[in-house]
Amino acid sequence: MSDKLTPQQRHKNMAAIRSKDTKPEMIVRRGLWSRGFRYRLNHKRLPGHPDLVLRKYRVCIFVNGCFWHGHGVQFRVHGSASVVVDSQCCRIPHTNRAFWVAKIRRNKERDKEEQRMLASMGWHCITVWECELKPSKREETLDSIAFTLNHIWLQDHHVKSSSGHQQEEESHTIPMAAEE
Numbered sequence: 001m002s003d004k005l006t007p008q009q010r011h012k013n014m015a016a017i018r019s020k021d022t023k024p025e026m027i028v029r030r031g032l033w034s035r036g037f038r039y040r041l042n043h044k045r046l047p048g049h050p051d052l053v054l055r056k057y058r059v060c061i062f063v064n065g066c067f068w069h070g071h072g073v074q075f076r077v078h079g080s081a082s083v084v085v086d087s088q089c090c091r092i093p094h095t096n097r098a099f100w101v102a103k104i105r106r107n108k109e110r111d112k113e114e115q116r117m118l119a120s121m122g123w124h125c126i127t128v129w130e131c132e133l134k135p136s137k138r139e140e141t142l143d144s145i146a147f148t149l150n151h152i153w154l155q156d157h158h159v160k161s162s163s164g165h166q167q168e169e170e171s172h173t174i175p176m177a178a179e180e
């Protein structure tokens, strides 16, 4: 079969493929696969359709965009007024601000509720943020996820992890809903 794509079309296709490959989920998938972890994708029957599901570890992984999931955004109450504090990686637009605040707040509440449901079903949840996957942080983040997975497995199987990892354990930054 002959290749009927014009150079422009081919360029467009290549760009689409590239952006798909560098999607945050793909980075996590490839990083965990290369570290020997096996998983299922977008498990439809679990709350929130986790991006990756590792049955052996009873772990669901969510790879979240910082804007839509309001990474670091705080909703504080001062007396009768509620104040929204943006974060570095989630800047809520000033135009239509009330709309965006409501939307992001809903998304965050839904994430929390889904993770609470998963925890009640005996699943651990790991949230990986898009900003933790930028090139300078990527490997560290993936190592940290791998460490957390092994740590969870050991805990669930009541195996004491060696004291050599103590420091690493305390400094890992991947939040787990189960620990809330």
Ligand SMILES: [Zn+2]
Residues within 6 Å of the ligand: 066, 071, 089, 090, 129, 130, 131, 132
């Ligand atoms: Zn972020």
